[in-house]
Amino acid sequence: xxxxxxxxxxxxxxxxxxxxxxxxxxxxxxxxxxxxxxxxxxxxxxxxxxxxxxxxxxxxxxxxxxxxxxxxxxxxxxxxxxxxxxxxxxxxxxxxxxxxxxxxxxxxxxxxxxxxxxxxxxxxxxxxxxxxxxxxxxxxxxxxxxxxxxxxxxxxxxxxxxxxxxxxxxxxxxxxxxxxxxxxxxxxxxxxxxxxxxxxxxxxxxxxxxxxxxxxxxxxxxxxxxxxxxxxxxxxxxxxxxxxxxxxxxxxxxxxxxxxxxxxxxxxxxxxxxxxxxxxxxxxxxxxxxxxxxxxxxxxxxxxxxxxxxxxxxxxxxxxxxxxxxxxxxxxxxxxxxxxxxxxxxxxxxxxxxxxxxxxxxxxxxxxxxxxxxxxxxxxxxxxxxxxxxxxxxxxxxxxxx
Amino acid sequence: xxxxxxxxxxxxxxxxxxxxxxxxxxxxxxxxxxxxxxxxxxxxxxxxxxxxxxxxxxxxxxxxxxxxxxxxxxxxxxxxxxxxxxxxxxxxxxxxxxxxxxxxxxxxxxxxxxxxxxxxxxxxxxxxxxxxxxxxxxxxxxxxxxxxxxxxxxxxxxxxxxxxxxxxxxxxxxxxxxxxxxxxxxxxxxxxxxxxxxxxxxxxxxxxxxxxxxxxxxxxxxxxxxxxxxxxxxxxxxxxxxxxxxxxxxxxxxxxxxxxxxxxxxxxxxxxxxxxxxxxxxxxxxxxxxxxxxxxxxxxxxxxxxxxxxxxxxxxxxxxxxxxxxxxxxxxxxxxxxxxxxxxxxxxxxxxxxxxxxxxxxxxxxxxxxxxxxxxxxxxxxxxxxxxxxxxxxxxxxxxxx
Numbered sequence: 001x002x003x004x005x006x007x008x009x010x011x012x013x014x015x016x017x018x019x020x021x022x023x024x025x026x027x028x029x030x031x032x033x034x035x036x037x038x039x040x041x042x043x044x045x046x047x048x049x050x051x052x053x054x055x056x057x058x059x060x061x062x063x064x065x066x067x068x069x070x071x072x073x074x075x076x077x078x079x080x081x082x083x084x085x086x087x088x089x090x091x092x093x094x095x096x097x098x099x100x101x102x103x104x105x106x107x108x109x110x111x112x113x114x115x116x117x118x119x120x121x122x123x124x125x126x127x128x129x130x131x132x133x134x135x136x137x138x139x140x141x142x143x144x145x146x147x148x149x150x151x152x153x154x155x156x157x158x159x160x161x162x163x164x165x166x167x168x169x170x171x172x173x174x175x176x177x178x179x180x181x182x183x184x185x186x187x188x189x190x191x192x193x194x195x196x197x198x199x200x201x202x203x204x205x206x207x208x209x210x211x212x213x214x215x216x217x218x219x220x221x222x223x224x225x226x227x228x229x230x231x232x233x234x235x236x237x238x239x240x241x242x243x244x245x246x247x248x249x250x251x252x253x254x255x256x257x258x259x260x261x262x263x264x265x266x267x268x269x270x271x272x273x274x275x276x277x278x279x280x281x282x283x284x285x286x287x288x289x290x291x292x293x294x295x296x297x298x299x300x301x302x303x304x305x306x307x308x309x310x311x312x313x314x315x316x317x318x319x320x321x322x323x324x325x326x327x328x329x330x331x332x333x334x335x336x337x338x339x340x341x342x343x344x345x346x347x348x349x350x351x352x353x354x355x356x357x358x359x360x361x362x363x364x365x366x367x368x369x370x371x372x373x374x375x376x377x378x379x380x381x382x383x384x385x386x387x388x389x390x391x392x393x394x395x396x397x398x399x400x401x402x
Numbered sequence: 403x404x405x406x407x408x409x410x411x412x413x414x415x416x417x418x419x420x421x422x423x424x425x426x427x428x429x430x431x432x433x434x435x436x437x438x439x440x441x442x443x444x445x446x447x448x449x450x451x452x453x454x455x456x457x458x459x460x461x462x463x464x465x466x467x468x469x470x471x472x473x474x475x476x477x478x479x480x481x482x483x484x485x486x487x488x489x490x491x492x493x494x495x496x497x498x499x500x501x502x503x504x505x506x507x508x509x510x511x512x513x514x515x516x517x518x519x520x521x522x523x524x525x526x527x528x529x530x531x532x533x534x535x536x537x538x539x540x541x542x543x544x545x546x547x548x549x550x551x552x553x554x555x556x557x558x559x560x561x562x563x564x565x566x567x568x569x570x571x572x573x574x575x576x577x578x579x580x581x582x583x584x585x586x587x588x589x590x591x592x593x594x595x596x597x598x599x600x601x602x603x604x605x606x607x608x609x610x611x612x613x614x615x616x617x618x619x620x621x622x623x624x625x626x627x628x629x630x631x632x633x634x635x636x637x638x639x640x641x642x643x644x645x646x647x648x649x650x651x652x653x654x655x656x657x658x659x660x661x662x663x664x665x666x667x668x669x670x671x672x673x674x675x676x677x678x679x680x681x682x683x684x685x686x687x688x689x690x691x692x693x694x695x696x697x698x699x700x701x702x703x704x705x706x707x708x709x710x711x712x713x714x715x716x717x718x719x720x721x722x723x724x725x726x727x728x729x730x731x732x733x734x735x736x737x738x739x740x741x742x743x744x745x746x747x748x749x750x751x752x753x754x755x756x757x758x759x760x761x762x763x764x765x766x767x768x769x770x771x772x773x774x775x776x777x778x779x780x781x782x783x784x785x786x787x788x789x790x791x792x793x794x795x796x797x798x799x800x801x802x803x804x
Contacts, residue, residue, distance in 0.1 A: 016458050016459050019459060020459075050478065053478070053482065054481065054482065054485055056418050057418050057421060057422075057482050057485045057486050057489065058485040058486060058488055058489040060488075060489070061484075061485035061488055061489070062484075062485075062488055064495070065481050065484045065485050065488065065496060066481070066485075068477060068480065068481040068484070068496050068498075069477075069478060069481035069482065069485075071477065072474040072475075072477040072478045072481075073474075075470060075471075075473065075474040075477065076452065076455070076471060076474045078470065079456065079467050079468070079470040079471035079474075080455065080456065080459050080471065082463075082464075082467045082470070083456055083459045083460040083463035083464075083467050083468075083471070084459050084460060086460055086462075086463055086464055086467065087459065087460040087462075087463070093466070094467060094470050096470075096547070099545060099546075120545070143501060143522070144501075145498070
């Protein structure tokens with residue numbers, strides 16, 4: 001008998017039919033003699049609807065009250081799933097985040113899980129019940145409802161799996177697994193049998209949002225085997241674990257991120273400390289930057305370029321306004337008409353020429369590269385947005401079809 | 403400085419405009435230097451919508467999961483009200499039933515409040531915050547979410563008022579107070595300045611559903627002064643307390659209940675024990691009966707007639723089917739084409755002729771009486787439904803306009 005944690009996202013429980021589909025998956029797992037803990041997100045657009053309702057009243061409401069508001073979403077979905085499982089004739093109980101033992105920081109709307117104390121879950125499993133847990137939510141030390149931020153239900157599932165030493169943590173989504181490229185763009189994209197935590201992390205940060213990043217980090221830390229699979233197609237998914245079987249493969253995937261902006265600060269004095277000051281302005285506003293390039297100094301000034309999420313561009317401009325004025329830099333140029341294309345693979349560490357092969361594919365397709373960044377297991381390039389899909393196909397074919 | 407508990411029903415917070423209206427009332431009370439605890443129901447039709455959603459999936463779901471489902475409704479409304487109060491610039495915090503210290507029985511969907519431990523509420527009041535509490539819900543000893551059943555938010559408000567020795571408990575509704583008759587029927591109906599707990603209880607059981615009955619019983623037990631008033635009209639309401647100022651008045655109101663059915667069981671053997679068996683069948687099904695009449699025995703048989711809620715008539719017929727067959731009673735006659743008209747008043751205890759005056763009013767209006775029941779402070783008659791409004795007007799004029 002194994003302990004299996006299964007996580008279902010909002011679209012998997014969007015309506016009554018989908019809820020019964022999930023109930024079917026869960027009860028079949030239970031029928032095989034497993035202990036089953038199920039983590040569920042709020043139905044479909046519920047969270048967005050609740051946020052809109054709150055914004056109608058007060059767009060500047062405290063984060064504490066926003067958490068109180070949106071946490072109602074999972075409460076509805078866990079009850080409905082439990083009711084569906086009851087209908088199928090199985091013993092079941094639904095638990096809110098705090099009932100399931102989720103203790104978090106008090107950073108409302110983006111709380112960190114401090115600890116999961118799964119005593120109630122264990123008690124219910126001992127009674128042979130299927131346990132349904134509200135994802136995305138927990139309780140602060142002040143006994144206030146907190147939420148983990150977007151994608152937090154993945155993290156909830158992995159945290160339970162870690163706290164209870166689960167044998168497997170299955171993340172059900174609307175795709176069948178992790179692919180070598182987005183199957184909607186690249187017809188020949190292949191489903192990976194397995195992928196390592198590190199590769200998955202690089203893919204996630206690069207726009208292939210199959211799994212929430214924090215959940216993969218946590219799975220890596222506690223060595224929890226994850227499986228990414230579809231709630232609508234009955235087929236094995238992709239296993240995420242320490243060592244990928246595919247290691248001999250040069251790269252494990254091509255990812256595209258079009259939610260990206262390029263910012264260039266022109267004419268910064270070429271003296272120590274100015275880059276630090278620039279990026280400390282940004283981090284003070286919680287703006288994450290990705291690729292950073294600095295030009296070689298010339299005429300006593302230099303240029304610094306970086307990329308950030310497209311929807312933070314206004315914040316970047318606001319944060320850098322007085323930097324420009326006080327430092328005496330010349331101007332800020334920015335564009336959201338760009339896309340970031342990345343290749344990921346633990347294999348490239350030990351293989352020279354991977355980046356070259358990527359650049360060759362882009363050259364063959366006559367696609368211009370604006371910026372380049374590399375890490376041990378990835379290579380990212382910034383190109384014009386209009387070329388993005390063509391670039392993904394060209395690179396994918398170069399690595400997987402030759 | 404006083405401690406005031408204010409309760410707002412679902413229609414008072416049905417949309418953003420209404421929520422801000424309530425926020426205005428609350429903050430004006432706070433501005434007068436009072437400590438304010440606010441109890442809120444779910445918005446508008448939220449509870450019904452959630453129940454429908456649950457029924458779509460499983461109409462026979464466990465009560466425990468049904469409570470989990472509907473309790474999400476108040477969670478949304480307390481957060482929205484808190485956000486509105488924040489928008490007005492006041493310190494505020496919203497609390498779920500369990501956070502506010504509501505400990506209940508584990509009779510899901512109809513739980514009884516065992517205790518309110520208001521330590522968190524007190525701590526928040528000490529910080530000069532307005533405290534918003536989710537009505538209708540609590541926590542069982544098993545740490546499961548419970549609900550108090552329909553109208554439970556009134557009871558929540560009174561329970562907090564009792565636990566915290568509040569100076570006043572204001573119940574805001576969509577009427578301006580308690581009237582001598584339904585103002586929609588009787589143009590001359592007068593708003594009462596005050597009414598006693600007992601009178602209010604009799605009015606409530608008789609279809610004048612201004613206040614939930616359990617809340618009045620609890621207010622009486624702990625001697626909590628209630629005020630019934632409108633959230634839309636800024637005017638004093640009706641005070642409910644131990645002794646009404648209006649005691650010299652003969653009656654305090656005329657009430658109509660058309661949600662009533664009359665049932666007659668014909669030809670019951672005129673021997674001991676048959677009435678007991680009949681009503682035990684009904685109470686086993688949780689069917690409340692009101693007026694009971696038994697005919698004088700004749701030819702060795704007797705007839706028993708009673709009234710019940712109209713929507714329980716099918717249950718009554720089902721419950722009595724085998725009673726009829728096994729006991730050998732002749733038949734069951736029933737009708738929902740009836741209305742119950744009642745007059746209530748502590749004054750009638752010490753005044754003879756009150757019932758006579760009521761009957762005279764009905765006779766003047768040529769309205770036929772089908773059944774009569776009396777208690778120390780009320781007289782009820784059953785008449786044809788079509789005569790109901792005419793009867794209320796006639797009786798009201800007789801007592802209040804002469």
